[in-house]
Amino acid sequence: MTSLSSLVGAAAVLTGEAAGPYSIDWRGRYSGNALAVVLPSESKQVADVVRLCAAESISIVPQGGNTSLCGGSVPLPQGRQIVLNLSRMNRIRSVDAANYSMTVEAGCKLADVREAAENCNRLFPLGLTATQNICEIGGNLSTNAGGINVLRYGNARDLVLGLEVVLPDGRIWNGLRRLRKDNSGYDLKHLFIGAEGTLGIITAAVLKLFPRLQSSATGCVAIESAEVAVRLLAHMRANCGDRLSSFEIISRTCLDLVYRHIPDTTEPFAGKYGYYLLIQVSDVLPGGLDEVLRAALQSFGPGLMEHLVSTDAGIVEKWWKLRKNISEAQKREGISIKHDVSVPVNRIADFLARSDIALRNAFPGVRIVAFGHMGDGNIHYNVSLPNPDQNREFIAHHEAAVNKQVYQVIRELDGSISAEHGLGQLKRDMIRDFKDPLELELMRNIKQILDPLGLMNPGKVI
Ligand SMILES: Cc1cc2nc3c(=O)[nH]c(=O)nc-3n(C[C@H](O)[C@H](O)[C@H](O)COP(=O)(O)OP(=O)(O)OC[C@H]3O[C@@H](n4cnc5c(N)ncnc54)[C@H](O)[C@@H]3O)c2cc1C
Missing domain, CATH: 3.30.70.2740 (Alpha-Beta Plaits)
Structure with missing residues (x-):
């Protein structure tokens, strides 16, 4: 501990009770033991800590906002490990509005990144349903987070131009490029995105920005069967094109839980139906999207039991409140x-x-x-x-x-058992039955090359 304190300062090394909250996950399902929680404030400190851990054979659990839903961000009950929490590395290094990019440190909260982009009349479109004020860019990239705007802008992976990463031996890879085209060899940043902290520690990133939106409209739609939703999605894409940014589905049981546990929530319709959809269209040009959305819905034909379209921020927020509080309502249940x-x-x-x-x-x-x-x-x-x-x-x-x-x-149905939250501890074993053995072998080989001592987030992913 003394050595760690000499690298990052005594106040940035937590032990005992102070380390407790960092060792249990958001759902309270996974908890473990860490020798210490270390909170570095710059990339060099991260590198120094990693080098010390490598020399002492101490494992490292990288951590951002600790909102992982699969136990990826907390230590195991056994083993010698530290939690390396990036929250103090929260500087927006630069916003380059003309290049539509910004360079941020890993500990920046997603909400702060979005706000910094907005202040320069730009949009950073990653939009998580409930954790934007808690989760951090390093965590978002390490889980390749999704959210409610993937339909239009892609996952976190699609929103990155460059990365800075501290490798498991303590060297710093400066890949903070701001280029939209760079075919000069293997695109290494993609190894670290979605790796859940098993290959290195992301300390900073260059993110893509987009034009700020000027208008949006939201539809709340009631249907009886999910088969209608599948047809409606194809119809909306054909009729709204890239303006379609969100298409969320909510089963009736979700709403019953939300009404039971979350105050100030109301039914959008008088009747009760099997499923509800929230459909959002948005544009960089002002006005008129409610008409576009209404016309698209009305031209769909039979299957919609009831539907409403609104541009009123208060009404729209009430609908989104139903969607955004499903996880919280479930947790309380x-x-x-x-x-x-x-x-x-x-x-x-x-x-x-x-x-x-x-x-x-x-x-x-x-x-x-x-x-x-x-x-x-x-x-x-x-x-x-x-x-x-x-x-x-x-x-x-x-x-x-x-x-x-x-x-x-x-x-x-040729699907995936982990769409957006990752594998963490929860699905580490299950994935062996799903992935092609050759794919697993390649993953293990990559892990072995980058982290031969196996010190990066052990017991997670692979
Ligand atoms: C109520 C609720 C709603 C959610 N909704 C969504 C959603 O809509 N879409 C979605 O995709 N996810 C969602 N999540 C899951 C979670 O918020 C995301 O996975 C988020 O991206 C995690 O960010 P974090 O900063 O909390 O990371 P953490 O939980 O701290 O870490 C996640 C993983 O990344 C690793 N890691 C963290 N920081 C770094 C770093 N700097 N370098 C290397 N590895 C690192 C950790 O070791 C861990 O394996 C939701 C979670 C909750 C609780």
Whole structure:
């Protein structure tokens, strides 16, 4: 500890009780033990700490906002490890409005990055549903985060021009390029994006910016079956083109949970339906998008039970409040068996129908909470029993069997068992049954080359 203090200052090394909150994950499902939590304030300090850890064979768990949903950002219960939290590295190094780029440190909160872009009349489009004020760019890139604007702008991976990374031996790779074209060999930044801290520590990034939006309109749509949603998505893309930025699906059970646990939430419609959609269109030109959205919805034909379109910020916020609070409402209701899956977008209705039937047959009375980024083929599919007294026992006994049913459908539909949250500890073992052995071998080889001592975030991903 003395050596760590000499590198970053005594106040930036936490132990004992002070380290506690950094050692447990957002869901309270994973907790571990760290020798210390270290909070460096610049890249050189990160490099110094990494070199010291390599010399002492101490593992490193990189951490940003600690909002990971799969145990990636917390230490294991066993082993000698430190948590390396990047939150103090929160400087916006520069905003280059003319190049539509900005250079930020890994510990910048996503909300602050978005605000800095806005202040220069630009947009940084990564939009997470509920954690923007907590999660950090380093975490967003290390998980290749998705969110509600992927349909138009892509995942975090698509929003990066360059990276600065501290390698597991303590060398600093300065790849902070601001180029949109660079075919000068392997594009190494993509190794570190989505690596969940297993290959190195991202300390800074050059992010892509976009023109700031001037207008938007949102539709709230009620439908009975997900099959309508699949057809509507294709129709909206054809009719709204790139203006279509969000297409979210919410099952009725989600809304019931939100109304139960989140104050000031109201039904958008008088009737109750199987699914609801939130559809957002936006443009860099001002005005008129409500008409575009309304016309597109009206030309769809039968299948829409009810729909509303609004540009009023208050009304739109109320609709989004329903979507953004599903995870929080679920958390208050109790634990559930969570799945973060993706399938080709035109197979979403198949996925929901097949999984629902399989689970209801196997576990009568089961409650399925399904919602997600329909436009990206990404569904959060969570399973529990409605009675909290029975639920814990149900999960303890049947989690593996529930996973098996859901993942069997995912396999049949050529999908992925981890769409946006990553593997972390939660899916580290499961992925072995899903990935091609050759793909796993290549991943292990890359890990071995970059981190031969296996000190970077052990027990996660691979
Ligand atoms: C309520 C709720 C809603 C969410 N909604 C979304 C959503 O819409 N879309 C989405 O994609 N995710 C979502 N998430 C998941 C989570 O917010 C994202 O994965 C986010 O990108 C994690 O950022 P973080 O800073 O909290 O990272 P952390 O949780 O701290 O870390 C995540 C992983 O990245 C590694 N890591 C962190 N920083 C670095 C670094 N600088 N260098 C190397 N490795 C690092 C960690 O070791 C860990 O493996 C949600 C989570 C919650 C709790």
